[in-house]
Amino acid sequence: MAGGHVHALYRHGDSALHRLRPQTKIAAAFLFVFAVVATPREAFWAFGIYALILLSLATYAGLGVKFVAIRMLVEIPFVIAALAFPFLAGGEKVTVLGIELSQSGLWDMWNVLAKATLGLLTSIVLAGTTEIANMLKGLDALRVPRVITAIMGFMIRYLDVVLGEFRRMRVAMRSRGYDPKWLGHARPYAASAGAIFIRSYERGERVYLAMASRGYTGHMPQSSLEHAPATQWLGVLIVPAFAWLVVAVAWWSL
Amino acid sequence: MHIPDGFINGATSAGFGVAAAGGVGAALRQTGKYLSDRQVPLAGLVAAFVFAAQMFNFPVISGMSGHLMGGVLAAVLIGPWAGFIVIAVVLLVQGIFFADGGLTALGLNIFNLGFIGALGGYAIYRMLLQALPKNENGVIIAAGLAAGISVPLAALGFVVQFAIGGTVDLSMGTVLTAMLGTHILIGIGEGLITAMVIGAVVRSRPDLVYGAPDYTGVRTEVLA
Numbered sequence: 001m002a003g004g005h006v007h008a009l010y011r012h013g014d015s016a017l018h019r020l021r022p023q024t025k026i027a028a029a030f031l032f033v034f035a036v037v038a039t040p041r042e043a044f045w046a047f048g049i050y051a052l053i054l055l056s057l058a059t060y061a062g063l064g065v066k067f068v069a070i071r072m073l074v075e076i077p078f079v080i081a082a083l084a085f086p087f088l089a090g091g092e093k094v095t096v097l098g099i100e101l102s103q104s105g106l107w108d109m110w111n112v113l114a115k116a117t118l119g120l121l122t123s124i125v126l127a128g129t130t131e132i133a134n135m136l137k138g139l140d141a142l143r144v145p146r147v148i149t150a151i152m153g154f155m156i157r158y159l160d161v162v163l164g165e166f167r168r169m170r171v172a173m174r175s176r177g178y179d180p181k182w183l184g185h186a187r188p189y190a191a192s193a194g195a196i197f198i199r200s201y202e203r204g205e206r207v208y209l210a211m212a213s214r215g216y217t218g219h220m221p222q223s224s225l226e227h228a229p230a231t232q233w234l235g236v237l238i239v240p241a242f243a244w245l246v247v248a249v250a251w252w253s254l
Numbered sequence: 255m256h257i258p259d260g261f262i263n264g265a266t267s268a269g270f271g272v273a274a275a276g277g278v279g280a281a282l283r284q285t286g287k288y289l290s291d292r293q294v295p296l297a298g299l300v301a302a303f304v305f306a307a308q309m310f311n312f313p314v315i316s317g318m319s320g321h322l323m324g325g326v327l328a329a330v331l332i333g334p335w336a337g338f339i340v341i342a343v344v345l346l347v348q349g350i351f352f353a354d355g356g357l358t359a360l361g362l363n364i365f366n367l368g369f370i371g372a373l374g375g376y377a378i379y380r381m382l383l384q385a386l387p388k389n390e391n392g393v394i395i396a397a398g399l400a401a402g403i404s405v406p407l408a409a410l411g412f413v414v415q416f417a418i419g420g421t422v423d424l425s426m427g428t429v430l431t432a433m434l435g436t437h438i439l440i441g442i443g444e445g446l447i448t449a450m451v452i453g454a455v456v457r458s459r460p461d462l463v464y465g466a467p468d469y470t471g472v473r474t475e476v477l478a
Contacts, residue, residue, distance in 0.1 A: 009351050033357045038264040074354050078258050089423045104423040115260025123353035151343050154298020162302040190447050194454025197303050204299035208292050
């Protein structure tokens with residue numbers, strides 16, 4: 001995971017992509033990824049087009065190679081799993097460099113790696129160009145229940161605080177000689193985690209009381225939902241629409 | 255680590271997406287009386303806690319480490335439906351902000367970790383609680399066992415999804431063995447750590463453990 005710093009997920013910038021209404025970007029991202037997943041694996045060219053679209057968007061938004069590369073690291077466990085497919089899958093075998101590999105396993109590896117990577121890139125572009133507060137507003141505009149977005153908001157706001165407590169706890173324990181080697185050493189860690197839960201819960205109560213004393217009655221003040229103009233919807237949705245066109249052509253030309 | 259895009263085909267992913275959205279809707283109705291006001295900040299803090307707990311890897315045996323999933327932990331601490339919502343929120347934030355778990359796979363992941371992990375795990379916890387001694391130790395053992403069982407069960411959820419819409423030509427036997435084998439090990443860690451965390455909380459603030467029956471008579475209002 002990306003080190004747990006939510007603010008590190010957003011790349012400050014002023015491109016048109018940054019300025020778009022968040023709801024249009026979120027909807028487009030979901031539609032785009034579903035198009036990627038629905039693409040037949042044999043259509044190499046289609047995946048090339050998707051990659052080109054995403055990389056040009058990332059470049060246009062000024063996300064930077066290093067930023068994207070670091071965020072891609074989350075995929076590594078799945079790359080390792082996918083690399084095993086050619087050895088595990090059955091069916092016809094092909095010999096590559098003297099090693100017998102399953103043909104369908106190679107196809108599966110390519111399919112999963114390509115789609116997972118493109119999905120990951122889509123999420124990185126979305127989160128990289130949308131500020132957290134705007135992302136929540138966008139989810140509100142897309143009719144995600146407000147309780148859910150409110151909980152998400154609190155979670156993100158206090159994530160660094162809670163993570164900081166976990167980190168300080170670890171440092172404090174290590175400096176007293178705690179060096180867990182296996183599960184049998186977990187008790188001090190779990191006891192501290194329990195203490196952090198109690199602290200988190202009590203902090204939640206304090207936050208509520210502080211808010212209640214400022215007039216909170218269960219609903220956050222309607223932070224002016226900004227409607228996206230139809231032209232903007234049209235301009236953004238053209239990207240996933242194009243992707244779905246690619247899907248249709250890819251299936252037709254099989 | 256959550257299911258990425260492309261592992262399960264689009265139609266199956268979309269189907270589980272609809273099911274997960276329905277589940278969240280049902281959970282919101284169940285908790286509607288409470289979650290409107292006082293409990294929203296609490297649920298947010300608990301979600302942050304679960305997320306933070308998931309980020310810290312713990313060595314299981316040398317060379318292999320695991321981390322908490324937290325489904326049963328959240329359900330026992332704040333109640334099954336609120337726990338389900340918290341897990342769904344954690345997965346949403348991980349998928350949308352952290353790119354951990356594919357956007358198309360959100361429904362699949364919420365199904366496995368929320369439906370099976372939190373709700374199913376809590377049901378197992380309640381059943382075990384009946385059979386165990388009616389004291390704090392009973393609560394701790396039941397939570398640990400339920401958490402331990404919930405992990406391979408959630409892995410079975412993935413196997414079912416894979417059987418319906420898997421895109422990889424692996425025999426079901428291979429997938430089943432690989433998923434169950436690794437997740438039984440992970441489950442042992444999950445169970446032990448869940449039991450110990452619940453133990454730490456139930457000994458100092460039993461009123462904060464939703465799933466613990468009131469043995470002391472000093473219960474205060476809890477999150478439902």
